[in-house]
């Protein structure tokens with residue numbers, strides 16, 4: 065599946081990434097959208113904030129002499145973890161120390177549109193050098209996260225290309241705690257550039273189909289893609305951060321977040337298996353062991369690992385180039401020494417349905433088919449994306465009624481994989497690439513090229529709701545629509 069992006073000389077002179085900054089984002093809520101939900105009292109000046117997110121410049125030292133200047137939260141990339149209690153309201157203060165409007169999205173939480181953190185839903189921007197305060201009631205429990213939700217467009221120093229992300233752990237009232245140690249891992253890529261895409265040698269028939277489809281739909285060639293020069297876990301390139309220190313016999317709970325702007329990744333730990341216990345923070349019906357983790361952009365995995373292979377290991381991506389550029393972290397057993405070891409994991413296909421029930425889920429009240437297509441941008445342009453033939457902001461709004469169960473048919477008629485995300489709701493996977501399933505509850509699902517996934521959600525959180533591909537370049541160029549309650 066791997067794509068290699070090679071820089072294009074004509075686009076990448078000295079000022080790479082600066083060329084497109086004039087295309088700036090859509091800063092306003094949609095014209096004509098009624099916003100009655102904004103009338104609720106929002107300001108709580110009297111009480112000190114329980115959670116403060118300060119948006120400002122952060123220097124990230126990926127490795128000695130490789131320092132990235134970016135924007136992040138509370139002086140750190142990823143942000144210091146935010147721990148909340150399910151159902152316990154907290155006063156949140158957002159402070160924007162930058163010169164541009166910003167938004168903080170609480171990904172995976174069932175909260176009102178006015179604080180969810182998407183301007184398309186009606187959340188106000190935090191103005192440059194401004195601040196905003198509100199009350200947030202965290203729910204449900206699980207591995208959630210915060211991140212910016214501004215449009216980057218072709219500016220690779222905006223949106224998720226920056227360091228504006230961090231884990232939010234919403235703790236249940238009673239934590240069963242079947243583990244000895246918790247390890248938090250957040251992946252990201254740096255020094256983004258636009259380039260032409262080179263496919264690695266084809267791995268299966270699907271890839272061949274992909275290649276043929278690059279030009280077939282419109283007769284135009286694929287547009288520019290984003291590549292990266294440096295990779296990190298927890299803000300450090302492989303080998304430069306503190307190792308994950310473990311002891312033989314421990315059960316370690318890894319909570320992993322793919323905080324990439326655009327990359328879907330895999331991770332493995334040689335000699336060890338991951339028992340998947342939760343996807344996107346939601347417990348799965350059938351925990352299963354796998355060798356390779358797959359995380360689309362924005363997805364989270366909670367996995368238990370029995371530490372029973374003493375040594376010094378690399379937990380990293382099976383992609384050799386990306387691992388050499390930093391996508392990994394050292395796992396070191398107590399009293400073990402020596403250089404960290406890597407071994408390629410067994411070939412294994414990621415399959416969400418492994419963790420679900422074989423029984424079909426309940427019948428929906430309504431079915432909404434959604435077809436995703438690409439309009440190739442040509443060798444010097446950017447691709448555009450359509451949902452049922454239209455690009456945002458011209459996509460059809462999906463109208464729902466409270467209390468009804470909706471089935472979305474996510475029909476990917478393009479060669480790219482899309483991590484499709486629904487705000488303010490969770491959905492249940494009901495069919496994945498032809499296989500019925502139930503019980504796997506997520507907020508983001510990766511729909512591979514020319515495949516279909518079906519998901520059901522209950523319309524139980526009135527207010528405008530964003531539905532989009534989480535790949536920044538896709539959402540910024542059309543792959544987005546709104547769900548509205550009627």
Ligand SMILES: [Cu+2]
Pocket residue numbers: 480481482483533534535538539543
């Ligand atoms: Cu996409």
